[in-house]
Amino acid sequence: MIRPFRIEIPQADLDDLRARLSLTRFADEIPGADQGVPVSRVQQLVSYWRDGFDWRAVEARLNAHPQFVTEIDGQDIHFVHVRSDNPDALPLILTHGWPGSFAEYLDAVEPLSRHFHLVVPSLPGYGFSGPTRELGWDNLRIARAWAELMSRLGYTRYGAVGNDAGSMISPEIGRVDPGHCVGVHVTQLFSFPSGDPAEFAGLSEEDQQGLAVLDWFWKEKGAFNVLHSQQPQTLAHALMDSPSGLVGWLAQLFDEDLDDDFVLTHAAIHWFTGTAASALRLYWENARAEQPKEPTTVPIALAMGEGDFKSIRPFADRDHTRIVSWKTLPAPARGHYTAHTATDALTSDVRDFFLSLT
Numbered sequence: 001m002i003r004p005f006r007i008e009i010p011q012a013d014l015d016d017l018r019a020r021l022s023l024t025r026f027a028d029e030i031p032g033a034d035q036g037v038p039v040s041r042v043q044q045l046v047s048y049w050r051d052g053f054d055w056r057a058v059e060a061r062l063n064a065h066p067q068f069v070t071e072i073d074g075q076d077i078h079f080v081h082v083r084s085d086n087p088d089a090l091p092l093i094l095t096h097g098w099p100g101s102f103a104e105y106l107d108a109v110e111p112l113s114r115h116f117h118l119v120v121p122s123l124p125g126y127g128f129s130g131p132t133r134e135l136g137w138d139n140l141r142i143a144r145a146w147a148e149l150m151s152r153l154g155y156t157r158y159g160a161v162g163n164d165a166g167s168m169i170s171p172e173i174g175r176v177d178p179g180h181c182v183g184v185h186v187t188q189l190f191s192f193p194s195g196d197p198a199e200f201a202g203l204s205e206e207d208q209q210g211l212a213v214l215d216w217f218w219k220e221k222g223a224f225n226v227l228h229s230q231q232p233q234t235l236a237h238a239l240m241d242s243p244s245g246l247v248g249w250l251a252q253l254f255d256e257d258l259d260d261d262f263v264l265t266h267a268a269i270h271w272f273t274g275t276a277a278s279a280l281r282l283y284w285e286n287a288r289a290e291q292p293k294e295p296t297t298v299p300i301a302l303a304m305g306e307g308d309f310k311s312i313r314p315f316a317d318r319d320h321t322r323i324v325s326w327k328t329l330p331a332p333a334r335g336h337y338t339a340h341t342a343t344d345a346l347t348s349d350v351r352d353f354f355l356s357l358t
């Protein structure tokens with residue numbers, strides 16, 4: 001059963017949030033030490049969240065799109081469903097990641113819905129999909145749930161779009177449902193060295209530079225991945241109790257050039273739905289999941305943002321047999337959240353790719 005859904009956060013929850021933010025005890029720091037998200041960044045976000053951020057305006061904007069909830073494999077799944085004016089349009093399912101939410105794609109809905117029907121779900125354990133109720137919700141299980149969701153909506157032919165975790169889940173949709181998923185468009189292809197030294201022999205200078213950036217990232221900023229993969233529950237106690245702690249943790253992967261309203265929209269969704277803990281579990285699940293042994297076979301397009309994760313083509317070709325488009329979005333498109341920061345560039349690439357398949 002699919003039931004309509006509307007976001008209506010009680011005023012008491014907003015009042016409680018403001019009171020908690022007002023009681024924040026900020027950390028001390030050693031100036032210039034660069035040991036993580038600086039106190040000034042958290043103070044800025046907390047101050048604006050308490051006194052300037054307008055949740056009701058965000059709520060109204062989110063509610064402007066039809067939303068629904070359905071149960072799949074024992075888990076509530078929340079999703080936006082926007083139909084194009086063209087009844088024969090190809091449906092697309094758009095998947096977000098952590099620390100984001102379905103609102104990652106809010107700016108992309110209007111331009112994409114000119115050409116496509118859109119389904120934008122909240123990952124299991126994220127936002128209005130509510131906490132996960134059992135173990136096992138890894139990328140592959142989510143991909144199967146998304147295939148079921150599209151079938152339940154009556155779509156027998158569709159495409160998959162993803163960013164961050166969505167860039168891992170969307171290719172898996174093509175793997176589990178190749179008879180219906182016609183193609184996949186992602187902003188990262190997370191393919192890594194297999195351990196065979198021979199893989200490095202033919203890498204270009206550009207790929208070598210990309211590997212150096214990845215090496216730096218995992219050595220200097222990869223602690224979140226290790227902690228989420230090993231001890232998500234330990235961190236969860238702090239994130240569930242302190243909105244300031246929550247936004248401080250999320251801010252490590254929300255670049256400082258992102259606008260505060262974007263950052264706080266996602267923080268607020270984590271906070272109001274009580275899913276700051278369950279959202280972390282996806283890392284734990286994927287760290288223990290059996291990895292696919294065969295490459296994907298559906299057409300895949302990659303459109304990277306400058307300065308984001310650098311995908312390495314030889315490794316990606318090992319994992320995906322039909323990469324038909326590989327590009328970096330043109331300047332000024334930058335960063336990890338191009339659906340928000342470079343909406344026209346990303347949605348144009350999504351449009352061109354899927355229309356080429358139809």
